[in-house]
Amino acid sequence: xxxxxxxxxxxxxxxxxxxxxxxxxxxxxxxxxxxxxxxxxxxxxxxxxxxxxxxxxxxxxxxxxxxxxxxxxxxxxxxxxxxxxxxxxxxxxxxxxxxxxxxxxxxxxxxxxxxxxxxxxxxxxxxxxxxxxxxxxxxxxxxxxxxxxxxxxxxxxxxxxxxxxxxxxxxxxxxxxxxxxxxxxxxxxxxxxxxxxxxxxxxxxxxxxxxxxxxxxxxxxxxxxxxxxxxxxxxxxxxxxxxxxxxxxxxxxxxxxxxxxxxxxxxxxxxxxxxxxxxxxxxxxxxxxxxxxxxxxxxxxxxxxxxxxxxxxxxxxxxxxxxxxxxxxxxxxxxxxxxxxxxxxxxxxxxxxxxxxxxxxxxxxxxxxxxxxxxxxxxxxxxxxxxxxxxxxxxxxxxxxxxxxxxxxxxxxxxxxxxxxxxxxxxxxxxxxxxxxxxxxxxxxxxxxxxxxxxxxxxxxxxxxxxxxxxxxxxxxxxxxxxxxxxxxxxxxxxxxxxxxxxxxxxxxxxxxxxxxxxxxxxxxxxxxxxxxxxxxxxxxxxxxxxxxxxxxxxxxxx
Amino acid sequence: xxxxxxxxxxxxxxxxxxxxxxxxxxxxxxxxxxxxxxxxxxxxxxxxxxxxxxxxxxxxxxxxxxxxxxxxxxxxxxxxxxxxxxxxxxxxxxxxxxxxxxxxxxxxxxxxxxxxxxxxxxxxxxxxxx
Numbered sequence: 001x002x003x004x005x006x007x008x009x010x011x012x013x014x015x016x017x018x019x020x021x022x023x024x025x026x027x028x029x030x031x032x033x034x035x036x037x038x039x040x041x042x043x044x045x046x047x048x049x050x051x052x053x054x055x056x057x058x059x060x061x062x063x064x065x066x067x068x069x070x071x072x073x074x075x076x077x078x079x080x081x082x083x084x085x086x087x088x089x090x091x092x093x094x095x096x097x098x099x100x101x102x103x104x105x106x107x108x109x110x111x112x113x114x115x116x117x118x119x120x121x122x123x124x125x126x127x128x129x130x131x132x133x134x135x136x137x138x139x140x141x142x143x144x145x146x147x148x149x150x151x152x153x154x155x156x157x158x159x160x161x162x163x164x165x166x167x168x169x170x171x172x173x174x175x176x177x178x179x180x181x182x183x184x185x186x187x188x189x190x191x192x193x194x195x196x197x198x199x200x201x202x203x204x205x206x207x208x209x210x211x212x213x214x215x216x217x218x219x220x221x222x223x224x225x226x227x228x229x230x231x232x233x234x235x236x237x238x239x240x241x242x243x244x245x246x247x248x249x250x251x252x253x254x255x256x257x258x259x260x261x262x263x264x265x266x267x268x269x270x271x272x273x274x275x276x277x278x279x280x281x282x283x284x285x286x287x288x289x290x291x292x293x294x295x296x297x298x299x300x301x302x303x304x305x306x307x308x309x310x311x312x313x314x315x316x317x318x319x320x321x322x323x324x325x326x327x328x329x330x331x332x333x334x335x336x337x338x339x340x341x342x343x344x345x346x347x348x349x350x351x352x353x354x355x356x357x358x359x360x361x362x363x364x365x366x367x368x369x370x371x372x373x374x375x376x377x378x379x380x381x382x383x384x385x386x387x388x389x390x391x392x393x394x395x396x397x398x399x400x401x402x403x404x405x406x407x408x409x410x411x412x413x414x415x416x417x418x419x420x421x422x423x424x425x426x427x428x429x430x431x432x433x434x435x436x437x438x439x440x441x442x443x444x445x446x447x448x449x450x451x452x453x454x455x456x457x458x459x460x461x462x463x464x465x466x467x468x469x470x471x472x473x474x475x476x477x478x479x480x481x482x483x484x485x486x487x488x489x490x491x492x493x494x495x496x497x498x499x500x501x502x503x504x505x506x507x508x509x510x511x512x513x514x515x516x517x518x519x520x521x522x523x524x525x526x527x528x529x530x531x532x533x534x535x536x537x538x539x540x541x542x543x544x545x546x547x548x549x550x551x552x553x554x555x556x557x558x559x
Numbered sequence: 560x561x562x563x564x565x566x567x568x569x570x571x572x573x574x575x576x577x578x579x580x581x582x583x584x585x586x587x588x589x590x591x592x593x594x595x596x597x598x599x600x601x602x603x604x605x606x607x608x609x610x611x612x613x614x615x616x617x618x619x620x621x622x623x624x625x626x627x628x629x630x631x632x633x634x635x636x637x638x639x640x641x642x643x644x645x646x647x648x649x650x651x652x653x654x655x656x657x658x659x660x661x662x663x664x665x666x667x668x669x670x671x672x673x674x675x676x677x678x679x680x681x682x683x684x685x686x687x688x689x
Contacts, residue, residue, distance in 0.1 A: 119573035134629030208575015208599045248578050339673045372673045374655050468674045555598045
C-alpha cells in the first residue's frame with residue numbers, strides 16, 4: 001500500500017528513532033515490563049508503522065465492507081444500516097418463569113431471544129430421570145415436551161422474533177418443537193428466523209453436553225442442514241462456537257483455529273452427504289468470545305472473517321459470495337468475570353463488548369456483573385443490556401464501518417493471527433482432520449496447557465486480575481443473587497407426569513419406533529423427530545430411542 | 560518419607576465445565592500428589608466407588624451447575640454406607656455464600672469459589688489430612 005521510496009524513508013527514520021530517541025529514553029526510564037504480549041503470546045512492539053504492513057494488499061486482503069474476503073465487515077453499511085442484534089441469553093426454572101423473563105427483556109429493548117436450556121434438556125434426559133436430579137431448571141429452562149415449549153413462547157409470535165437456542169446434541173428435537181409450535185401459531189416454517197447452536201464438536205472439546213459418538217452426531221447435523229435448506233431457509237442451522245473453547249482456556253488464536261477447524265469438518269461432512277456448500281454455506285453462523293485483550297480481540301474477529309472466506313473459496317470452491325461470509329454472535333468472556341468486587345465486571349464487560357462491536361459482530365450478549373456468583377438478577381441483566389445500548393447510541397463507534405481498519409497495529413495483528421491460525425489448521429489436517437484430532441485429545445491438551453499456563457501466570461502476578469491478585473479489598477458482605485426455587489424440580493416432574501397421562505401412548509410409541517427405523521436405515525431423521533414431538537414424545541424418550549441406535553460417547557480423559 | 564497423598568478429582572452431575580477441575584488436578588499433581596481425574600458426568604455412586612476402590616485420601620468435587628446441594632448430600636450418604644465418611648471432601652465451583660455455609664454444616668471440608676489461588680488449595684488439601 002506504500003511505494004518503495006516512502007518505505008525506505010520510513011526505515012531510515014525508524015533507525016534514527018531507535019538509536020537517538022528510544023535508546024537513551026529506555027536507559028533512563030525502563031519500560032514497565034520486559035516484554036509485552038497478547039493472550040496468544042505474540043510479542044507486541046513499541047509502535048507500528050507502514051513497514052509492518054508493507055505486504056498488505058488493500059483490494060485482496062481488506063476490500064470494502066460487504067466484499068470478499070470481508071475483513072472489514074460482512075455488510076456494506078454495517079451498523080449505519082442496522083445495529084447489531086442485542087441478544088441476552090436467558091432461561092431458568094420452568095417455562096413460565098423464562099417466558100416472563102423474555103417478555104421483560106423485550107420490553108427493555110432487547111431485539112432477539114436467546115434460550116438457555118437446563119442440562120437434562122441439553123443431554124437428553126427428562127426431568128424425572130435420576131440423572132436429572134438437582135439439575136432441573138438450574139442453568140436454563142427445563143423443556144420436556146412440546147407442552148413446555150408452548151408455555152415458553154406464550155404470546156411471542158414466532159414470525160416476529162428471531163430466536164437463538166443453545167442446544168446441541170438434542171438440537172434436532174428442540175428445533176422440531178419450535179417448528180411444531182410455529183405451525184400451531186399458524187406461522188409457516190419458512191418465516192422462522194433464528195439459530196440453533198447444533199455444534200457438537202466443541203462439546204467434545206469443551207462444553208460437555210454430548211450424547212452420541214462423533215459419527216452419528218455428524219449425521220444428525222447434516223440431516224438438519226438438509227432439512228432446513230428445504231423448509232427453513234431463514235434459519236441458521238449451526239452456530240460454530242469458539243466461545244466455549246475460549247472459556248475452557250484457549251487463547252485468541254486457538255479459539256479461531258479450533259472453531260474454523262470445526263467448521264471445515266461440518267462443511268466436509270455436508271459435502272459428503274451430497275449437499276451444496278453454495279447453499280448450506282449461507283446458513284452457517286459462528287459464535288465467538290470477547291475477552292480482555294482489546295486490540296487482539298478486534299483483530300481476531302477481522303482475521304476470522306478473512307480466513308473463513310478464503311477457506312470456503314479456495315478449499316471448497318464456493319462461488320456464491322453469500323456463502324463466504326462469516327457472520328457471528330459474540331458473548332463477552334464469562335471466565336474473565338470475578339467473584340471479587342463484582343461491580344468491576346461492568347467495566348470489563350463494556351470493553352469486551354466494545355471490542356466485539358469494533359470487530360463487526362452481528363449480535364451480542366453482554367454478561368451480567370454477578371455471573372461469577374450465580375444466575376443474574378433482573379437488575380444486573382438490565383445493566384448488561386444498557387451497556388450495549390450505551391455503545392450503540394452514545395459512543396458514536398457505530399457510525400462508520402471498521403473504524404480501526406488501516407491501523408498499522410490492527411492490520412499487523414490481523415495478518416499475524418491469520419498466519420498462526422493457518423499453521424494450526426494444517427497441523428490438524430496432518431492429524432487426519434478435526435474429528436481425529438479431538439479423538440486423539442490433541443485439541444483438549446493444547447487448550448489445557450494454555451489454561452494452566454495462564455493460571456500459573458496469575459499466581460505469580462505476571463497476569464494481573466484487578467481485585468483478585470492486585471487491589472484486593474476485604475469483602476465479606478453476602479451479595480444478592482438470584483434465589484433458586486427448590487420446588488421447581490417437583491413442579492416440572494408433576495407437569496411431566498400429567499402430560500404422560502393425558503397423551504395417546506400408542507401414537508407416541510409408534511412415532512418412536514418409526515424414528516428408530518429411520519435412524520437405523522440412515523434416512524434423514526428430522527421428519528420423524530418432528531412427528532414424534534407433535535405427539536408429545538419427550539426429549540428423554542426421543543434421545544433414548546436414538547441412544548439405542550447410535551450408542552453413547554465416552555470421553556477421552558486428558559490431563 | 561511421607562506417603563504420597565492420593566486425591567480423587569471428580570465431576571458429578573451433568574455439568575461440563577471442567578477447566579477448574581483439570582487445573583486443580585494439575586496443580587495437586589505438580590505439588591507431588593497422586594491425582595485421579597474421573598472425567599465428566601459421574602454419578603455419586605461411581606464417584607464413591609472409585610474413591611473407595613482407589614483408597615484415596617481426599618475427594619475433590621467440581622460443580623458449576625447449581626446442583627451442589629443434592630449431589631453432595633447423595634455422595635456423603637454413599638460415603639457413609641461405604642465406611643469412608645472420614646475422607647475429607649472439597650467442593651469447587653460457583654456456590655452461593657448461603658450454600659457454602661450449608662455445605663460446611665453438612666461436613667464438606669472446604670468450598671472454593673472462583674479466584675482462589677492454587678497455592679491455597681494445595682495448602683488446604685495438605686492440612687486436611689494432617
